Amino acid sequence: MENYRFKDYENDGLTFLMSSRKDVVKSYQNMLNKLGTHLNEKTRELIVLALQVTTQQPEAISILIPKALKAGATADEIIDAVTLAIPNVGLTGVLKLLPIILDELRKYDEMVKPEN
Structure with missing residues (x-):
């Protein structure tokens, strides 16, 4: 240092x-x-996302949402994976990150389907 x-x-x-x-x-x-080499990429990314919700780090969530989408996950699958963390972090823990998750889903959707 x-x-x-x-x-x-x-x-x-x-x-x-x-x-x-x-x-x-x-x-x-x-x-x-x-890690997780016996899982297909989509399943792996969804599990990593659900686990990351327990750390409550918005920056990590912002990185993982596009990775899950690129691996073939749908918005509904992402929301389901995230809500699986409710028993661990509580409803408020998921609700805290939900605006970030929804914003990342929106940004990805706009990037993939640009408005004309």
Whole structure:
């Protein structure tokens, strides 16, 4: 840390880690890619999304929604996966993230089906 100035922290955390600890990030990504290999991609992404709801991190949800959609999940399947977390995080935990989830679904829909 002695080699860093405070301006180095203006980047988001991942950008900072990629520049200062690239080997750690690459190892983490390699590990993630080896998890759930017996599942099809859509199922895997839906499970990861449901698990991520328990962490209450909106940034992660914003990354995972497009991944699930690209893997073939429908909006209804995403909502179902998210609501499976209610017993773990409570209804308010899901309701807190629902606006972000719906916004990501809307953005993806607009990107795939642009208005003429």
